[in-house]
Amino acid sequence: MIIAQQKSIQDIASMIEDCNKVLLVGCAGCVTVCLAGGEKETEVLAASLRIKRRLENKPLETVTFVATRQCDPEYIETLESYVKDVDAVISLACGVGVQYVAERFSDKWVVPALNTNFIGGSLNHGEWEERCGLCGDCVLHRTGGICPIIRCSKSILNGPCGGSQYGKCEISKDMDCAWQLIYDRMKALGKLDKLMEYQPPKDWSKSRDGGPRRAVREDVMID
Amino acid sequence: MSSGKVGAVMVVGAGIAGIQASLDLAESGYYVYLVEQSPAIGGAMPMLDKTFPTNDCSMCILSPKLVQCGRHLNIETLTNSVVSEVEGEPGNFKVSIQQKARYVDPDKCTGCGSCAEECPVKVDDEFNQGLGKRKAIYKSYAQAYPNAYAIDPSKCLKMKKAKACGKCLEVCQADAIDHEMQDETIDIEVGSVILCPGFEKFDPTDLEYYGYGKFPNVVTSLEFERILSASGPYGGHLQRPYDGKEPLKVAWIQCVGSRNCKIENGYCSSVCCMYAIKEAVIAKEHSKNDLDTSIFFMDMRTYGKDFEKYYDRAREEQGVNFIRSRIFKISEVDEESKDLTIRYADEKGQLHNEEFDMVVLSVGLEPAPSVIELGKKLGLELNQFGFAETEPMTGVNSSKEGIYVAGAFGGPKDIPETVLSASAAAGASASLLGDVRGTMIKEVEFPPEKDVSEEDPRIGVFVCHCGVNIGSTVNVPGVVETAKDLPNVAYAGEYLYVCSQDSQASIREAIEEHRLNRVVVASCSPRTHKPLFQETMREAGLNPYLFEMANIRDQCSWVHMNEPEKATEKAKDLVKMVVAKAALLEPVKQMSVQVTPKVLVIGGGVTGMSNAISLAEQGYSVHIIEKSDQLGGNALRIKQGFKGEDVQAFVADLINKVESSDNIEVSTGTGVSEASGYVGNFKTTLTNGDIVEHGVTVVAIGGQEYKPTEYLYNEHDAVFTQLELEEAIAANDPKVTQAKNIVLIQCVGSRDAERPYCSRVCCNKSVKLALHLKEINPDVNVFVLYRDVRTYGFYEENYRQARQKGVIFVRYNAEDKPRVEAAGNSLQVTVTDHVLGEPIVIETDAVGLAAAILAPEDNEQMNRMFKVPLNADGFFLEAHMKLRPVDTAADGVFIAGLAHGPKSMEENVAQAKAAAGRALTILSKDSLESSGVVAVVQPDKCAACLTCVRLCPFSAPRINNYAAEIEAVLCQGCGSCAGECPNKAITLQSYKDVMLMNMVDSLYKEVR
Amino acid sequence: MRLQYASTVRIIEMPCTGTIDHRVLLKTFEDGADGVFVAGCMEGDCHFLKGNIRAKKRVNMVKNILEEIGFGGDRLDFFNLSAAQGQRFAEIVTEMTDRIRELGPTPLNQKEGDTA
DSSP: OOEEEOOOHHHHHHTTOOOOOEEEEEEEEHHHHHHHHSSSHHHHHHHHHHHHHHHHTTOOEEEEEOOOOOOOOSHTTTTTHHTOOOOOEEEOSHHHHHHHHHHHTSSSSSEEEEEEEOOOOOEETTEEEEEEEOOSSSOOTTTTTOOOOHHSOOSSSOOOOOOTTTTEEEHHHHHHOOHHHHHHHHHHHTTHHHHHHHHOOOOOSSSSSSSSSOOOOGGOOOO | OTTOSSSEEEEEOHHHHHHHHHHHHHHTTEEEEEEEEESSTTTTTTSSEEEETTEEEEHHHHHHHHHHHHHOOOOOOOOOOOEEEEETTEEEEEEEEEEOOOOOOOTTTTOOHOOOOOOOOOOEOOTTTTEEEEEEEOOTTTTTTTOOEOOOTTHHHHHTTTTOOHHHHOOOOOOOOEEEEEEEEEEEEEEEEEEEOOOEEEEEGGGGOOOOTTTTEEEEHHHHHHHHHHSTTTTTOOOOOOOOOOEEEEEEEEESSSGGGGBBBBBBBBBBBHHHHHHHHHHHHHOSSSOOOEEEESSSSOSSSTTHHHHHHHTTOOOOOOEOOOOOOOOOOOOOOOEEEEEEEEOOEEEEEEEEEEEEEEEEOOOOHHHHHHHHHHTTTTTTTOBBOTTTTSSSSSSSSSEEEGGGSSEEEEEEHHHHHHHHHHHHHHTTTTTTTTOOOOOOOOOOOOOOTSSSEEEEEEOOTTTTTTTTOOOOHHHHHHHSSTTTTTEEEEESSSSHHHHHHHHHHHHHHOOOSSSEEEEHHHHHHHHHHHHHHHHTTTTTSSSSEEEOOIIIIIITTTOHHHHHHHHHHHHHHHHHHHHHOOOOOOEEEEEEOOEEOOOBHHHHHHHHHHHTTOOHHHHHHHHSSSBBBGGHHHHHOTTTOHHHHHHHHHHHHHHHHHHEEEEOOOOOEEEEETTTEEEEETTTSSSEEEEEEEEOOOOEOOOSSSSSTSSSEEEEEEEHHHHHHHHHHHHTTTTTTTEEEEEESSSSSSSSSSSSSSHHHHHHHHHHHHHHOOTEEEEEESSSOOOOOGGGGHHHHHHTTTOEEEEEEEOOOEEEEETTTTTEEEETTTTTTEEEEEEEEEEEEEEOOOOOOTHHHHHHHHHHOOOSSSSSSBTTTTTSSBOOTTTTEEOOGGTSSSSHHHHHHHHHHHHHHHHHHTTTTTTEEEOOOOEEGGGGOOOOOOHHHHOOOOEEEEEETEEEEEEEEOEEEEEEEHHHHOOOOEEETTTHHHHOOOHHHHTTTTTO | OOOOTTTTOOOOOOOOOGGGGHHHHHHHHHHTOOOOOEEEEOOOOOOOOOOOHHHHHHHHHHHHHHHTTTSOGGEEEOOOOOOOOOHHHHHHHHHHHHHHHHHHHHHHHHSSSOOO
């Protein structure tokens, strides 16, 4: 899932300084699961902003709504009636959601409440780790299910660098060397020979090569 | 009743044992008469401040049980009562009970306390150990049940001279006091009797060298509990009784009245070491200064679960001093300071005189004379100290069939063992009375519930004067007027005592007349009174959760007595808030699940078999699975019990009972491969492919013997573990039976950094083995190398005998362990003697090692499958260290035996029966109901984020169909998941955020 | 024990402090409370095992928010005490009322309000 964290209330408040009424839109997708933008956080943020503005003698009116997802146009549509009479929209979604809201309501001031951090999973409750580099050309089948692009500090694709010591990365002794992990796992699987196979240069054109990427599946398209 | 048996049980003594036994039986379909000598139930626990080893507040953990027991429909509590006669036979006893006049009608008394305020007579308060005062009309303690006062006839002025007083009569508006009340005889019939009359603390007055009664700053440990207690005479402020000065240096003297053959109290009282450490630790917490604490002891007996760690922490982290010495004498430093001098010799024989501000005597536990008398009256066999003698390997059977013993009457016990024995006695009673279960119980019929879901809220507000308790401070008519103007309020009225019987009728009438669909009572504490009013709701055909209370007494009139106007304002606010909440209340339906009346017992050792037999005797179908290919477990290797029992005959008898029972199925060579389900409905797949559906799971998978890596074990063939040594004796191995010298080394693998716990049984075992060796060959020299001899309870007698027979006990330090070296066929052991301080060398023919008891090897597998947590040492963790010793955090899964922690075989049997007693509270029901309010999920809002699943300690939520689902029967209603849910998909019934926010809104409406 | 304490306190009962939601705490201040405290069981004594620990974390989180937005985190606090510690409760009320008195009435209201 997408992992995001809330910006400081100070920062969010400064984005809507001159507004009298705002709509806060939560998202029931990833950001609810990573405890950053569900109904609870949306209402807590709304109350916090209201109190802050009352202290500044510029009372703020808030409306809150939680969209099923903010990354599909239909769900954004459901906001329409709320958006009409507010001065701004605060989106508690990932960067995608904020943009979808901004695109749909092009005449509204739309601001983000979260910083979108990475794609990852939870280690413990309340602790998440990045696991995917979104490179567009997955190599996990060659690396024992361990992604060198995101888990190696240098994103090296062909084995460890000289900084790997005792299984740890040179940047921190708390960080495992991804290539050590890959080697250990492949060894345990009896597939070390796979690591010896010749690999052509990785096709980075599928990664961030300028401009947004687009994925198309003709088979599931409706029209 | 074809068998002629009676489906009722008499429980004598209403301490924690009596309460637990009563609750277990009443919850399993038996009617209970709970007979208590004093005016209130609770026993000794309410007097204690904290409890070891968790430092839980004693009153806090007991209080819910008091309420549950007091209000139970099938528990009839007879206070001020003693048993005068018991006749008949097992299954059918006729009992005569003498009930002393209370002089206050507990049905009328509301516990308001006005009488005691007015009573002019002050007497020493026995609840506070005489450190404070109470009145002649009194209630022992605030949370007491019955919540009613009683008159002490020996102190009441009016009882002595009718015209001398009568102040209480004037002030009691409930008309509950009757100075003319007479004693009564109550005759009952019961099928069995459970005796749990508890203990009396040893009175140290006659032991002059302690100065108790002479020096005011020498107190007993129970007095010290009251000094520490927040509800005690000094409000929890640590001070000396003499001058109120805060002590800076306090000593505890152990074994006062215990382990003392001169006064014929040769036994160990078992609990004093732990309570002394606890008191020292808590006293340090209470002290504003750096309190100096010293404990004078002979052997530190911290043998229970997690006790050793508590001792380690006290010594190493909290700085409690431990001085190994039996002191000579306590004297007073001088008349003025009343400080104290303790004269003692240290281990090296050096004499010391050390001064202290205060000395606490760790007094032992004795049976009360009245208890000994009762035992004799019933013809029970008592031991030399007056405690009840229990039948071998039963834990709870007295010498008379049908009469069971629980708690300290069977021997000194701490709280968990007391609770455990109570559940075991309940289980044993139920085994005897299996065929008459459910024949005596009462059930209440309520009218069908009205559907009010379509109606707008119509709230009735009932405001209580509580005699003068509320009315004299709060302007009750004013509160009623305010209530009438509140939104949704259809009726408001005032009542002298809203909890009285006639008021209940008025409430029902008002509900009818004003078509009320919500009720608010503004009176006292919901803790004591909510269940009563909820019952009235049900009688009126309303869901009991459409009810709410405002506490305008404890939280208002009582605490703002001198500010009547402000108190009235506050009372109005509290009512306003509760009315705002009430408007949003919704009915709560109790969810129920069917119960599969079958038990899966995992482990076919003594514990598992004892448990299975107990449940099978009650008619339940039991499936035992045993990993090895035969029943018997560790016990197969043990020859003799601590009381000399023939263990092999006992095990053979158990196996025979199991194999011949129609209700027990056994699968040996079988384990568990998969488990699912929850209380009432488990579904377990065995390794043989069979699927068992069962309502209860009992985990009794035993423990393992530590295989030593030290002391030449496995390297020299004359080095044995205890179990091997016993086997060698039985096999007449000449290395042992013809030995001239034998050394037994204690604490091998126990009480060290890797396993910081005591294995509990090894001291007793070594003493018993030493005696056995002496019996075989009186000339053999047996040396026991120990750290502390932990022959707790009556096992102290074995220790005494061993010394008498010439067994030599040498203490060693953990830092300087004995050394074992090979010397050809024989061995050489070097140990530093604790008196000489010099190494001594023992040439020996054999060495016996008291190897630790380890957690079972399958503990982690069981932990994963049945969600029973493990403690740091790998043993299963009970649901509550004090009060739920065989229950686990996973409802319906019980633990017993070594898997729970090291224990003797007899203790394992008792625990097995306790697990049976507890299991019965589930098995005896056709269906289980959720208890009270539970958390509810709105699935369309749920993001399946797992927060609730990860958070819930009771494993109630799980994800199903991409959303969380909360099993109502497992939910305890704490609302932690509701508070945490990121999309607010979970709400707690009756405590929804909107309700709480509405309360806040109503409070500040005018302000804004 | 009937210990006297400040009459400016209003109490909301809940089965376990674990129930308390951040939103409810913020609501009390928005509505006009000068100060709020949550009283949970002693640590390790929670009848529901961990509710009090969850509650304390939530209270601390809201304290941080209140601090960040300039309202002041000191107006909110969490206390551990047991049901048998009536005296401690009175002490906490005194401590909290003294603290609030020093801080003055809620900055959100001109009119003097109560504490909850």
